[in-house]
Amino acid sequence: MTEVDRRQDRAPVPTDWTYAPAPESRDIVRLAERYGHFIGGEWADPAETYGTIAPRDEEVLAQVGQGTEQDVDAAVTAARDAFANGWSELPGSERAKYLFRIARILQERSREFAVLESLNGGKPIKESRDVDLPLAAAHFFYYAGWADKLEYAFPNRQPKPVGVAGQIIPWNFPLLMLAWKIAPALACGNTVVLKPAETTPLTALLFCDVLRQAELPAGVVNIVTGDGRTGAAIVDHPDVDKIAFTGSTEVGKAIQRRLAGTGKKLTLELGGKAANIVFDDSALDQAVEGIVNGIYFNQGHVCCAGSRLFAQESIVEPLVDKLKQRLETLRVGDPLDKNTDVGAINSKMQLDKITELVAAGKEEGAEIYQPPCRLPEKGYWFAPTVFTNVAQSYRIAQEEIFGPVLSVLTFRTPEEAVEKANNTPYGLSAGVWTEKGSRILWMAQQMRAGVVWANTFNRFDPSSPFGGYKESGFGREGGLHGLEPYLRFEE
């Protein structure tokens, strides 16, 4: 008689453990019905607006402005005025204190921002709470410290601010990308016109309230919302000295073309198709965690996502078995639920793109696996997906999907892994999993990528430079190197 039988009369043993919903309250966020552009420290009423939604259920959260050329011009003018009339002359130590204030206020209001980020963007609250917000605050804190130390970062070069920086950011890490852009720009003494992504403007708009609380001088940061047309107006504006863009390679190339011959400074942080290479001697269970974190973190809406898994042939079976088993424990659902691992796809457009590429993968002959999970009916959802039997030539192994879709390929020798991993026009990031020290360093050296994660993946830090090789862009964000794009030198 088993123990369970013996005890049955007293205490029946339930067989399943379903976690009760654990929603983070959204009451902490107070949204206006309608938002204008934040120009010269004031809210400018937009001529035209559009509804920004919550991708989890398509609820319209607010109306936001569709920035016009006139709006952008007003913002650039405000930024230029602020630059010329005080900000660029302010001692670095004073600029630093504004940035420290911003960092602190972000920490104090972090839950409010995290909830809004998850609501408007669809990412799980545990990520916005534990990754986006702490990192955004840390970025301001890190660059605050640089503001009065620039001459030590660039000895003998007499660093000077560039002027007005036009910054265009994506929808995958809305506030974090804002921090990556604004913090170094202000630390170097520039003023800013920033356009958040069309689908995720709300945390950037809430950030304007942080600027008010920090008493940042009017016009130092201006936020204009809108779609690609607004971005183009920023790129084309003659009085913008520097463009920083994070987004798709396609748009990045278009921006580089538009800026040809203008002499404007440019940094591009573009797409990727990172290889995550697992050797047979690696710590497999941790490698599986790294693979999962590499491609399902933020629904795979990550430019440096480990979307191509290269498994050494001798372990491909146990690795894929483990991976599939692990996928079954991923909890897909309400971004505001604290137990959600994979949230909503950011937009209908992105969902269509993922759906299309996954269909192409099936058609080309790859074998698809998706764990059993019930997706909500409303909103935009896509189940975590693994493709096996993928050939290097398939679209799913070549194109950036920007969704929770992993392609599994195999290799036999380190050299083959390097060749296949580098066989892409992108070069943003790579992952290597092996317990052998010399091989880690060799692989790290061979990867044509700006960030190499060895025995880890998708780690970020304000002190760590980030940026791509090849068509993944140029310039670095983060660290000392992240200052350079926002400075000119009078050597």
Add this chain to the structure above:
Amino acid sequence: MTRLPVKKTYKLFVGGAFPRSESGRTYEAEGQNVARGSRKDARDAVQAARKAQAGWAAATAYNRGQVLYRLAEMVEARTAEFAELCSGSDEVERTIDRIVWYAGWSDKLPQVLGGSNPVAGPYFNFTVPEPTGVVAVLAPEEPALLGLVSRLVPPLVGGNAVVAVASESHPLAAIELAEAIATSDLPGGVVNILTGRRGEIAPTLASHMDVNAIDLCGADGDGRELEELAAENVKRIVHGRADTQSPWEISSYLELKTVWHPIGQ
């Protein structure tokens, strides 16, 4: 009876060899018939550069420094010949000194440009500079020798391979330099020098998908059209100055790679 001197044929320098232009064309410059490189020659040069680049990058920094120092020796040995082909011995001496100055940077760059980053977590994190790959250089019209060397050597020091387009009006110094390079220890293909019409060759290099960076120093006008072509594969664009010497010139052709590794027992 006076002896009739043997005259030199001025050819291209591609993959360590001195071919004529595949087009069979020449143009007259500085009183000589100089090879007029074609788009196909540019393509061959890029191919040669790509083939040689990995090996050059893999050489130790110490070795690269020595090879470049050896190049300075080779130029020094030809001071008289070079002086005839540029503004004079002063320019040659400055050129030699510049090569020596840059040669010394090869094994110091990673310490100046890279470093370790104190990330908030149990990770060792470091940043190292690496060559971007194949670099196209449009040398300035003048100074014929110093201008070319000032633009050519910075990408070389960092481990890139270069395809340079010589001064269109003063190409002879570039060809002389190619001969010095051929007798130095630089592996064939690491430096390729094309002569000819810049307006013809430059767009091919700017649009070439296997060129990683382009220096528009010698470009005509503001280089807008070349920049537009260069955007197709997100080339690194440099507007170099003809006579300058700085480690930041080198860093224009370097990528920064950041590596993370956990620290644990």
Add this chain to the structure above:
Amino acid sequence: MAQAPALPTGFELPLEPRLPRIGSVDAVALEERGASLAKRSIKKEAKVFALELAIRCIDLTTLEGSDTPGKAAALCSKAVRPDPSDPNVPSCAAVCVYENLVPTCVERLRGTGVHVASVATGFPSGQYPTDLKVADARRAVELGADEVDMVIDRGAFLSGRYAKVYDEIVKVKEAVGKAHLKVILETGELGTYDNVRRASLLAMAAGADFIKTSTGKIPSAATLPVALCMLEAIRDVHHETGRVVGFKPAGGVRAAKQAVQHLILVHETLGADWLTPDRYRIGASSLLNDVLMQLRKEKTGAYQNPDYFTID
């Protein structure tokens, strides 16, 4: 559940279908995974489920030199009926005592379904000759213990004499017959997660029915990453051989919240099949009352005071 050891010698997994693989563990990633699972938010009925399950899985333990038959008897009463005011609260899985107290517990627990577990093999140090350890374990069963918690010879393990560790487990397993054998690794003395994994695989290959983290006698005991590391080893053995091995974290689990975190770890590593006292135990003493307090809070909505719960 008792099955033959997977391998007659050594502790590698079977050669077929692939090479033997002990594997390694990355400490940082393991700890991060443990920490991230600890952040699961378990509420309402899910929490009640977890708290009741925790009680059902507790090996209520006293392992002191000062233990007396009186103390053991009280522990038994508490294990059978942890909360006299609420008959819906289930019994614990077992009591865990030194050998001398086994007869008292057997007497007290007869017919209750609560098991008697005895520590043995020179607990806690294991620094005794093999024949004494084997005799020790055999004696525990003769005295009536349903389960035996043995310690491995860490001295032998750390000096690379894996065969000695293995052989001792095999002999003890033989000696205890049908009684359940839990093998204590004393992970806090093993130094690295690689060693924890190695020792886990070794114990399972030698015939352990359960693997257990600690004696509770040293400060570093059942941490979440150690538990995760051992659960992953159990998962590998199950995947490779089909063998089911149970897991028992012991030592350091004092709060209901920790117990729930441990249960989450099992749930998301081995699945719901392991959420039963047949396959999962928590070795604890003070934990029980905290779980009871939390459970009553969930049922009544009011935060509790320890004086409303009996000490033993």
